[in-house]
Amino acid sequence: MTTPLHVAVLMGGWSAEREVSLTSGNGVADALETLGHKVTRIDMGRDVALRLAEAKPDVVFNALHGTPGEDGTVQGMLDLMGLKYTHSGLTTSVIAIDKQLTKQALVPHGIRMPLGTVVKSESLHDRDPIPRPYVLKPINEGSSVGVAIVTESGNCGHPIARDAHGPWQVFETLLAEPFIRGRELTVAVLGDRALAVTELVPNSGFYDYEAKYTDGLTTHICPAEIPDHIARTAMQMALDAHHLLGCRGTSRSDFRWDDERGEAGLYLLEVNTQPGMTPLSLVPEQARYIGMSYAELVQAIIEEAL
Incomplete structure (x- = not known):
């Protein structure tokens, strides 16, 4: 039996990922209510601090995607307000959303990432x-x-x-x-555990925004049908990246694997500190694979925040 809490679920906002965030947030809120928690749903506007101050939640579930919910802005506000919140904190969020800063943080520790250059x-x-x-x-x-x-x-x-x-x-x-030829892989991390490896096979083109969030456009193979040592390496890289960046709660690391080059062809592309929680999202899917329901996943994320 879980102790009932008052949870404010932050969702929506004004980023390019607003609609996905609303789907994630409402799914999380529904799950929290089934667990017996009191939920305040907040579609984030410029008055978000006032609405949170009025709500006085025990904890905030950050279901925002993109800026300003994933880049440290909202995290800094919540820190100033003295509110506990899910997912990564300010410093981690600032680094992880910036792909070049992420490389600077991870590559010196042996995490293989594609060399990149910033261009006008x-x-x-x-x-x-x-x-x-x-x-x-x-x-x-x-x-x-x-x-x-x-x-x-x-x-x-x-x-x-x-x-x-x-x-x-x-x-x-x-x-x-x-461009790294080959296969698209992803690994979710929850706390101190890498959950699984999923291969993403778009029906056409590549795994872009539309393919991610439109039912039927991408086949998810979980667990990925890849050699055991590649799966172990990907899971270890994701776990190492999670810890090196200081991620909290859950994260998701995306990879490209050039299967003609073996382990040397496995590259981490980026670390997502606010992975989606929609019906098509990868973290809930991997949680189901290890025997964890959606509601149990949400509860685990809340518990780490506390």
Whole structure:
């Protein structure tokens, strides 16, 4: 029997991932209510501090995705208010949402990540920053928002044309990384445990925002049908990254694995400190695989926050 708590669930907000956050937040809130907790649902607006002060919760479940809920801004506010909250704290959130800072924190400790270079989007119309194929991504967005793969046969031009559709039209700076051929893997971590390895197989294209959150566009293979030593290595890398960054609660590490190169072809791409909790999300799926229900997962995240 769990001790009833008053939990404020922060969701929504104004990031590119608003709709996913609302789905995550309402799922979490429903689960908390089934467990007997009192729940205050807050679709975050600019008055969020006032609404939290009025609610006076025992703990805040942060179900926000993207900025400002995942980048340290909300974490700093909650710290100033003296409120306990789920998931990672201010410093970890600032580092983990910035893909280049994440590399600087993890690579010196032996975590293999693709070498990247930060480029001005304007410069892409003059020359390629690195040899094709390469990946361009915003430095501090999640859920594959704004990711583009630039190939020799792509239709964006040589160099990238100014009228070609892509993240260079939206973001002033981008991170350029070599494209790693192979397979998309992900590992969830809860507390001190890596849960499983899932392979993500998009029906077409790559695992972008639409493929992540549209039912039927991606096949999840859990556990991934990969060699045991690759699975162990991925799970250990995810757990090490979780601890090195100082993550709390749950995180999810995304990988590319070039299966022609064995263990040397396994690269960590990024660490998500606020992984989704929707019906299609990977952390609840891996929790189910190890025998943990959605409600038990939510309760475990709450307990670590306390």
